[in-house]
Amino acid sequence: xxxxxxxxxxxxxxxxxxxxxxVFALIRLIPGDPVEAMSGExxxxxxxxxxxxxxxxxxxxxxVQYVDYVAKAARGDLGRSIxxxxxxxxxxxxxxxxxxxxSLCAIVFALCLGIPAGIIAALRRNTVVDYSVMGxxxxxxxxxxxxxxxxxxxxxxxxxxxxxxxxxxxIEYDPARVTGMMLIDTLLSDDEGAFLSALSHLILPTIxxxxxxxxxxxxxxxxxxxxxxxxxxxxxxxxxxxxPLRVVVRHALRNALIPVITVIGLQVGTLLAGAxxxxxxxxxxxxxxxxxxxxxxxxxxxxxxxxxxxxxLVILVNLIVDLLxxxxxxxxxxxx
Amino acid sequence: MPADMNPPxxxxxxxxxxxxxxxxxELWRDFxxxxxxxxxxxxVITFLLLAILAGVISPHSPIEQYRDAILVPPAWEDGGSTxxxxxxxxxxxDMLSRLIHGTRxxxxxxxxxxxxxxxxGILLGLLAAWRGGKxxxxxxxxxxxxxxxxxxxxxxxxxxILGPGLANAMYAIAIVMLPxxxxxxxxxxxxxxxxxxxxxxxxxGAGPLRLMCxxxxxxxxxxxxxxxxxxxxxxxLDAAALGFLGLGAQPPTPEWGSMLSGALEFIQSAWWVVSLxxxxxxxxxxxxxxxxxxxxxxxxxKLKR
Amino acid sequence: xxxxxxxxxxxxxxxEARPMRAVEDLDLSIxxxxxxxxxxxxxxxxxxxxxxxxxxxxxxxxxxxxxxVFDGRDxxxxxxxxxxxxxxxxxxxxxxxxxxxxNPCYTVGDHLVETLSVxxxxxRRALRxxxxxLLREVEIPDPERRxxxxxxxxxxxxxxxxxxxxxxxxxxxxxxxxxxxxALDVTVQAQVLELLLRLQRDNGMALMLITHDLxxxxxxxxxxxxxxxxQVMETGRVPEIFSHPQHPYTSALMAALPENNAGQARLxxxxxxxxxxxxxxxxxxxxxxxxxxxxxxxxxxxxxxxxHAEATVRCHFPxxxx
Numbered sequence: 023x024x025x026x027x028x029x030x031x032x033x034x035x036x037x038x039x040x041x042x043x044x045v046f047a048l049i050r051l052i053p054g055d056p057v058e059a060m061s062g063e064x065x066x067x068x069x070x071x072x073x074x075x076x077x078x079x080x081x082x083x084x085x086v087q088y089v090d091y092v093a094k095a096a097r098g099d100l101g102r103s104i105x106x107x108x109x110x111x112x113x114x115x116x117x118x119x120x121x122x123x124x125s126l127c128a129i130v131f132a133l134c135l136g137i138p139a140g141i142i143a144a145l146r147r148n149t150v151v152d153y154s155v156m157g158x159x160x161x162x163x164x165x166x167x168x169x170x171x172x173x174x175x176x177x178x179x180x181x182x183x184x185x186x187x188x189x190x191x192x193i194e195y196d197p198a199r200v201t202g203m204m205l206i207d208t209l210l211s212d213d214e215g216a217f218l219s220a221l222s223h224l225i226l227p228t229i230x231x232x233x234x235x236x237x238x239x240x241x242x243x244x245x246x247x248x249x250x251x252x253x254x255x256x257x258x259x260x261x262x263x264x265x266p267l268r269v270v271v272r273h274a275l276r277n278a279l280i281p282v283i284t285v286i287g288l289q290v291g292t293l294l295a296g297a298x299x300x301x302x303x304x305x306x307x308x309x310x311x312x313x314x315x316x317x318x319x320x321x322x323x324x325x326x327x328x329x330x331x332x333x334x335l336v337i338l339v340n341l342i343v344d345l346l347x348x349x350x351x352x353x354x355x356x357x358x
Numbered sequence: 359m360p361a362d363m364n365p366p367x368x369x370x371x372x373x374x375x376x377x378x379x380x381x382x383x384e385l386w387r388d389f390x391x392x393x394x395x396x397x398x399x400x401x402v403i404t405f406l407l408l409a410i411l412a413g414v415i416s417p418h419s420p421i422e423q424y425r426d427a428i429l430v431p432p433a434w435e436d437g438g439s440t441x442x443x444x445x446x447x448x449x450x451x452d453m454l455s456r457l458i459h460g461t462r463x464x465x466x467x468x469x470x471x472x473x474x475x476x477x478x479g480i481l482l483g484l485l486a487a488w489r490g491g492k493x494x495x496x497x498x499x500x501x502x503x504x505x506x507x508x509x510x511x512x513x514x515x516x517x518x519i520l521g522p523g524l525a526n527a528m529y530a531i532a533i534v535m536l537p538x539x540x541x542x543x544x545x546x547x548x549x550x551x552x553x554x555x556x557x558x559x560x561x562x563g564a565g566p567l568r569l570m571c572x573x574x575x576x577x578x579x580x581x582x583x584x585x586x587x588x589x590x591x592x593x594x595l596d597a598a599a600l601g602f603l604g605l606g607a608q609p610p611t612p613e614w615g616s617m618l619s620g621a622l623e624f625i626q627s628a629w630w631v632v633s634l635x636x637x638x639x640x641x642x643x644x645x646x647x648x649x650x651x652x653x654x655x656x657x658x659x660k661l662k663r
Numbered sequence: 664x665x666x667x668x669x670x671x672x673x674x675x676x677x678x679e680a681r682p683m684r685a686v687e688d689l690d691l692s693i694x695x696x697x698x699x700x701x702x703x704x705x706x707x708x709x710x711x712x713x714x715x716x717x718x719x720x721x722x723x724x725x726x727x728x729x730x731x732v733f734d735g736r737d738x739x740x741x742x743x744x745x746x747x748x749x750x751x752x753x754x755x756x757x758x759x760x761x762x763x764x765x766n767p768c769y770t771v772g773d774h775l776v777e778t779l780s781v782x783x784x785x786x787r788r789a790l791r792x793x794x795x796x797l798l799r800e801v802e803i804p805d806p807e808r809r810x811x812x813x814x815x816x817x818x819x820x821x822x823x824x825x826x827x828x829x830x831x832x833x834x835x836x837x838x839x840x841x842x843x844x845x846a847l848d849v850t851v852q853a854q855v856l857e858l859l860l861r862l863q864r865d866n867g868m869a870l871m872l873i874t875h876d877l878x879x880x881x882x883x884x885x886x887x888x889x890x891x892x893x894q895v896m897e898t899g900r901v902p903e904i905f906s907h908p909q910h911p912y913t914s915a916l917m918a919a920l921p922e923n924n925a926g927q928a929r930l931x932x933x934x935x936x937x938x939x940x941x942x943x944x945x946x947x948x949x950x951x952x953x954x955x956x957x958x959x960x961x962x963x964x965x966x967x968x969x970x971h972a973e974a975t976v977r978c979h980f981p982x983x984x985x
Binding site: 033036037040041044048051052053157160161163164165166168169170172173175176180290291292293294295296298299302303313314317318322325329332333336337340 | 394499500502503506507508509510511514515517518519521591595598599602603604605615618621622625626629632633635636637639640643644647648651
């Protein structure tokens with residue numbers, strides 16, 4: 023297990039260094055002047071220009087600048103937004119709980135529907151049930167989620183009037199911010215109306231964001247289950263007179279879920295990418311919307327910081343998932 | 359039983375000579391059995407015809423604004439007109455013509471970005487497999503970096519550098535898809551390089567370049583075709599997403615995704631403006647996914663009897 | 664009365680209109696405590712027969728039989744739940760490849776405890792003690808430690824011993840062993856077979872020993888069933904069937920044994936292969952590979968003749984009688 027962890031780290035660390043290089047290079051690759059790009063000021067006085075060059079350390083050699091950048095980033099200094107002049111990290115942390123809450127809801131939604139759907143499809147292989155599950159999930163997988171979100175709004179908000187169109191909470195509520203996650207904060211504020219409001223605001227974004235992971239999980243679970251159901255040990259378990267439920271849950275599912283864990287990890291990327299679209303449509307104040315706005319405003323420090331933080335998140339979650347995978351698999355857990 | 363007794367069995371086995379079907383015929387036979395895949399192929403061909411004939415069959419210009427016909431509903435709705443079969447948008451442009459021209463654009467985006475990504479991917483993948491060692495590590499770590507960035511986020515990052523626009527969106531998407539092609543080429547090439555026939559042709563004195571192009575590459579073709587087909591759907595989807603965010607195709611280009619950007623405000627008044635372009639995207643993406651899945655199943659030797 | 668009685672067992676795969684007949688009109692009976700060897704090449708329907716017996720043939724496979732009776736109880740007529748209760752308790756099975764028949768996620772102990780608790784129940788402590796006892800019974804060294812071992816930590820022979828322990832856990836009256844030693848190292852094969860035979864004797868189990876190795880059958884079984892392409896070709900008692908084989912196929916299998924080829928440069932082999940689903944001859948299934956085949960053999964399918972208790976043969980021209 024320790025060798026396994028070390029081997030994972032040996033891949034993760036260079037990747038992380040690569041990310042910092044990429045992000046560092048980003049602002050210097052932008053056509054035009056990096057000073058203008060970083061400060062957001064144009065046509066400034068020569069003295070101010072020189073001062074900024076010194077401030078950003080642009081007069082020093084590139085390797086020194088890079089080391090400086092990484093050192094600052096390691097201390098949590100990701101620069102300041104050109105537009106708001108707030109530290110980028112603070113802005114990120116302000117918005118991150120909203121994205122986290124939405125993503126967690128989406129992945130739970132995807133897990134709760136996708137895994138059972140995949141199992142049922144595998145158990146009813148080549149029947150109408152299987153074909154329907156697979157047809158629906160391929161459609162979900164092919165769905166442009168920004169359009170899917172619009173359709174959901176059109177039907178549930180406009181046509182039926184069941185759910186709100188955008189935002190996280192009705193305007194009359196203002197719970198104290200504790201975790202930044204509205205469901206938890208409204209629960210803590212002990213106001214049932216606020217909690218229900220937060221919940222109803224979450225429903226459509228959750229469905230929109232969870233659809234692609236849902237479809238992916240259903241497809242993966244089905245194929246993993248089919249593979250495992252054909253294994254000798256499943257047949258041997260049946261030959262020992264174990265009930266179908268026990269065979270499926272204890273013997274087949276346990277093994278089929280091991281590869282599915284990896285797929286769940288890969289969904290973090292899908293979720294963050296999807297958050298860009300979902301948050302834009304539902305005016306959800308998370309990091310996806312923040313970054314799109316930053317690009318439109320040419321707020322490069324924010325873009326830079328956002329990319330760094332998102333990539334770090336993806337790498338970390340995948341590392342954790344890899345380690346979980348190792349822990350779930352006796353072959354790896356007991357390897358010396 | 360005496361050991362020297364003749365076995366009572368003769369070798370009177372006369373197997374009928376079997377002519378194996380050509381690979382293409384076999385592929386088509388397997389592909390045809392998959393109804394979804396055939397549906398995908400038919401859709402893809404339809405989209406292709408629409409794209410080629412866009413200039414001929416569109417009733418109107420995709421960018422001409424009919425100032426007296428703003429937000430006209432489709433022909434079958436109240437107030438619709440046969441002049442605009444699928445209605446008009448907020449500045450009076452014909453939806454049908456814009457959708458047809460959008461087909462051309464989406465396929466072109468797919469073609470360019472998949473083409474770019476595929477050729478660069480094959481090059482890097484073969485290089486990594488052939489040189490091994492440090493080159494291999496360097497290439498693969500670069501791909502890991504690209505993979506660590508969520509697809510759309512990476513595209514957005516590239517757009518942040520290059521600036522919004524259709525061409526830049528295509529480059530961005532090509533970069534997003536690159537790791538898949540590199541990894542696939544490298545894995546297949548590594549697998550092939552270990553096989554006896556490659557070792558044999560190496561012993562026979564085939565140079566590395568010749569070895570790569572004439573023996574290894576043809577064996578990578580099947581999985582690459584599948585990946586490229588699926589890449590079309592990724593490209594169309596991501597290009598539409600970028601267009602929707604205003605980072606891809608710019609107005610008045612009739613791109614499906616950008617047609618949807620700003621559609622939220624018509625959600626109550628003009629459903630056709632909201633639903634039709636998205637439906638076109640869904641159909642196109644679905645078509646390529648169905649076809650890619652079908653191709654993969656037909657090409658996968660594991661599933662063959 | 665026989666412990667197991669099968670008559671006219673049919674197993675088919677593929678389309679209803681053009682079925683692949685994996686087992687065709689198979690009759691078989693096994694007495695309590697008896698060892699019956701089932702012999703044949705790959706694809707002869709041996710394993711499918713045992714799976715059909717266990718009720719493990721899934722759709723689209725189809726199983727039908729005139730009679731399928733175990734210990735006076737009709738297996739085909741009973742409910743799924745009742746039939747499952749028999750499996751693993753009264754009828755147990757061991758498979759060919761021990762490396763893949765243990766679930767990689769669970770320890771040896773987990774497997775044993777699960778089987779015991781499903782069929783017999785009891786406290787976890789008692790079950791673990793029983794599991795330990797079983798491992799001792801199958802002569803696994805250091806059983807306390809093995810109880811906590813995962814399948815990938817066991818050798819092939821050790822895994823097969825665990826499978827045997829699982830099979831005898833509830834003292835079954837019929838044990839089906841499908842090529843129990845084929846996947847093992849040659850040195851281990853004899854040990855595992857010996858263990859199996861000792862347990863059979865000690866527990867008075869009936870043993871259905873499926874193998875392609877006539878030599879093993881000759882040493883162990885009381886009766887032999889020779890199968891070919893899903894059909895029974897010959898049945899008979901040991902040693903008569905070996906001293907006077909009636910069917911050309913049985914003779915050919917024996918001629919292919921290495922010990923019958925001593926001193927010869929080349930091993931006798933049987934040319935050709937078992938017919939597949941769609942190239943089954945119209946007449947005797949063996950006709951294309953049989954040197955005694957006549958035009959009658961090519962056109963007319965022979966039936967099984969003789970007395971079930973003693974010996975039967977499916978051949979127009981059985982040897983030693985014509």
